[in-house]
Amino acid sequence: MARPRRPRGLRARLTLWIAAILILAVAASFFAIYSGTGQQLRNQLDRDLETQAGAFSATLPGGDEGHGELAEIINRYVNNQPFRASSQLLFARLPDGRIVTNEPELLGLPGALDPERESAGAQQAENTDARTLRAAPLGFTTVQAADLGGLRVFVKQVVRHGHVVARVGVGEPLAPVTRAQHGVARTFLLAGLFALIAAALAGYVLASRVSSPLRRMAGTAAAVDAGDLSHRIGDTGSSEEIRVLAEAFDHMLDRLDDAFARQRAFVSDASHELRTPLTILRGQLEVLARQKDVTRDDVQRVTRLVSAETERMERLVDDLLLLAKTEEGSPLTRRTIELRDYMHDVFDAVSLTADRDFELGAVSDVSIEADPDRLAQVIHNLAQxxxxxxxxxxxxxxxxxxxxxxxRFAVEDDGPGIPPDQRDRIFDRFHRTDISRARTTGGSGLGLAIARALVEAHGGRIRAGESPEGGARLEFDLPR
Ligand SMILES: Nc1ncnc2c1ncn2[C@@H]1O[C@H](COP(=O)(O)OP(=O)(O)OP(=O)(O)O)[C@@H](O)[C@H]1O
Ligand SMILES: [Mg+2]
Structure with a gap:
C-alpha cells in the first residue's frame, strides 16, 4: 500500500506550519473567549437574580397579616412584572402551600392549563417541569423547561420576627446567554477563517520569496554539476542570510572557474613544452632512419642530441612534479638553520656553477626555522x-x-633587469619575458613559479625589483 507522500517543498511546509499554528492559536482563543463570555454572563445573571429576589422579599410585610392578605399583596407585586422569555419569573410559596406567581402556567397551577390547546404529552412534560420548579431548593438551580430551555432560578426564604413568612423565587431563562455565546462563536469562527486564509496566503508568498533564491541556487549548482561554470546566482534581492549564501556560492564558483582555467592553461602549456623536445627527437630519428649509409659519426651526433633533449624533458617533468607537489601542500622538513653558516655553504655551491663575479652581501647571525633543501633550491633558481x-x-x-x-633573502645582478610591467607575471608558470624567449636560454619558465610556491609554503612572500646596479633584484621574506 502506498503511503501518502508528505509535502517536501519549503513553500508547502512553511504554509502548512503557519496554518497549523494559526489554527491552534484561534482554537485556544476561541475556547477561552467562548467559555469566558458564558461564565461572565451567567455570573451577571445570578447577581441580577439575587437583587431581584431581595427586592421581591422586601415588598413582603412583616406583620401578622393572614395568608389571604399576604397572597393578595404578593399577587399585586408579581402581576406588575409580567414574565417574558427575557425577563423574570417571580413566584412565592406561602407556608400553607399556596403559590402566587406571574406565570401560573409554568408552575402548573390549576386553571392555567388549556386542555384544548395542548397535547397530552406536552401537558405531562409541563407538569413535570412545574413540579421541579416548585420543589426548587434554596439558592441557585438550573431547571429545564419544555418551551424555554434552561431556566436559572434563585429561591430565598423570607423570615420576619423569627417566622418563615414565605419562600420567594425569581427565575430567568438562559437562552439569551446561549444566544450571546453562539453569536461570539460565529463571529470568531468567521474572523478566524478569514485570518487563516490570509495567513496561509501570506505564508505561501513569504515561503516563495524565501525559497526562490534557493531554487535558483539549486539550478546553478545543477548547471555547474553538468560542467558549465559560467552560471552565477547574482543579486537575490532577498534576506541578508540568503544574500550572504548566494555571494559565497558565487565567490566559490569564481574561484573554481579560475582554478579550472589555470589548470587548463597549465596542461596546455606543459604539453606544448613537452611537444618541442619530442618533435626534435622524432625528427632526428627519422632522418637517421632514412639515411642509407649510417656512419658512426651520425649515430654519435643523434645520440648527443637525443640525450640533451631527454635531459631537458626530465628536468621539465621533475619541475612540474615539484611544482604540483608544493602547490598541493606537500609538507616541508623544517629544521633550525644557523643563517651565517648556511648562507656560506649555499654561496660556495652557487659560485661553482658559472664564471661570474659572485658576491656574498650582508648575512645576519641569526637562526631560522626552514626546510634547508627547499630554501637552497629557491636561492639556486634565482641565482641561475x-x-x-x-x-x-x-x-x-x-x-x-x-x-x-x-x-630578507635577496639575489641581485647587473644584467638587463626585469621590465616593471613584467615583475608580477614572471612568477606565473611558463612565463618568460620576450628578451628571454629571443635569447633561447633553454629555460622553460618554471624556475620562479617553483620559487614562489616554495617561499609561500614557508609562509613568506617573493617579489621582483631592481638592483642598485640597474639589474634584477629578486627578494623574499621568510618569517623567523
Ligand atoms: N635575473 C633576471 N634578469 C632578467 N630577467 C629575469 C631574471 N630572472 C627571471 N627573469 C625573467 O623571468 C622569466 C621567468 O623566470 P623563470 O626562472 O621562471 O624561468 P626561466 O629561467 O626562463 O626557466 P627555468 O627557470 O624554468 O629554467 C625569465 O624567462 C626571464 O624572462
Ligand atoms: Mg629560471
Missing part, C-alpha cells in the same frame, strides 16, 4: 636566472639580512 641574464664576469650578489620578525 641571474647567471642566465648576465655575461661572463657579470655580478651575482646573495644576501640574507634579518629585519625584525623576518629574514
Amino acid at each position: 636566472n641571474s647567471v642566465a641574464h648576465t655575461a661572463e664576469g657579470g655580478l651575482v650578489r646573495l644576501s640574507a639580512a634579518a629585519n625584525g620578525r623576518y629574514v
Whole structure:
C-alpha cells in the first residue's frame, strides 16, 4: 500500500506550519473567549437574580397579616412584572402551600392549563417541569423547561420576627446567554477563517520569496554539476542570510572557474613544452632512419642530441612534479638553520656553477626555522636566472639580512633587469619575458613559479625589483 507522500517543498511546509499554528492559536482563543463570555454572563445573571429576589422579599410585610392578605399583596407585586422569555419569573410559596406567581402556567397551577390547546404529552412534560420548579431548593438551580430551555432560578426564604413568612423565587431563562455565546462563536469562527486564509496566503508568498533564491541556487549548482561554470546566482534581492549564501556560492564558483582555467592553461602549456623536445627527437630519428649509409659519426651526433633533449624533458617533468607537489601542500622538513653558516655553504655551491663575479652581501647571525633543501633550491633558481641574464664576469650578489620578525633573502645582478610591467607575471608558470624567449636560454619558465610556491609554503612572500646596479633584484621574506 502506498503511503501518502508528505509535502517536501519549503513553500508547502512553511504554509502548512503557519496554518497549523494559526489554527491552534484561534482554537485556544476561541475556547477561552467562548467559555469566558458564558461564565461572565451567567455570573451577571445570578447577581441580577439575587437583587431581584431581595427586592421581591422586601415588598413582603412583616406583620401578622393572614395568608389571604399576604397572597393578595404578593399577587399585586408579581402581576406588575409580567414574565417574558427575557425577563423574570417571580413566584412565592406561602407556608400553607399556596403559590402566587406571574406565570401560573409554568408552575402548573390549576386553571392555567388549556386542555384544548395542548397535547397530552406536552401537558405531562409541563407538569413535570412545574413540579421541579416548585420543589426548587434554596439558592441557585438550573431547571429545564419544555418551551424555554434552561431556566436559572434563585429561591430565598423570607423570615420576619423569627417566622418563615414565605419562600420567594425569581427565575430567568438562559437562552439569551446561549444566544450571546453562539453569536461570539460565529463571529470568531468567521474572523478566524478569514485570518487563516490570509495567513496561509501570506505564508505561501513569504515561503516563495524565501525559497526562490534557493531554487535558483539549486539550478546553478545543477548547471555547474553538468560542467558549465559560467552560471552565477547574482543579486537575490532577498534576506541578508540568503544574500550572504548566494555571494559565497558565487565567490566559490569564481574561484573554481579560475582554478579550472589555470589548470587548463597549465596542461596546455606543459604539453606544448613537452611537444618541442619530442618533435626534435622524432625528427632526428627519422632522418637517421632514412639515411642509407649510417656512419658512426651520425649515430654519435643523434645520440648527443637525443640525450640533451631527454635531459631537458626530465628536468621539465621533475619541475612540474615539484611544482604540483608544493602547490598541493606537500609538507616541508623544517629544521633550525644557523643563517651565517648556511648562507656560506649555499654561496660556495652557487659560485661553482658559472664564471661570474659572485658576491656574498650582508648575512645576519641569526637562526631560522626552514626546510634547508627547499630554501637552497629557491636561492639556486634565482641565482641561475641571474647567471642566465648576465655575461661572463657579470655580478651575482646573495644576501640574507634579518629585519625584525623576518629574514630578507635577496639575489641581485647587473644584467638587463626585469621590465616593471613584467615583475608580477614572471612568477606565473611558463612565463618568460620576450628578451628571454629571443635569447633561447633553454629555460622553460618554471624556475620562479617553483620559487614562489616554495617561499609561500614557508609562509613568506617573493617579489621582483631592481638592483642598485640597474639589474634584477629578486627578494623574499621568510618569517623567523
Ligand atoms: N635575473 C633576471 N634578469 C632578467 N630577467 C629575469 C631574471 N630572472 C627571471 N627573469 C625573467 O623571468 C622569466 C621567468 O623566470 P623563470 O626562472 O621562471 O624561468 P626561466 O629561467 O626562463 O626557466 P627555468 O627557470 O624554468 O629554467 C625569465 O624567462 C626571464 O624572462
Ligand atoms: Mg629560471
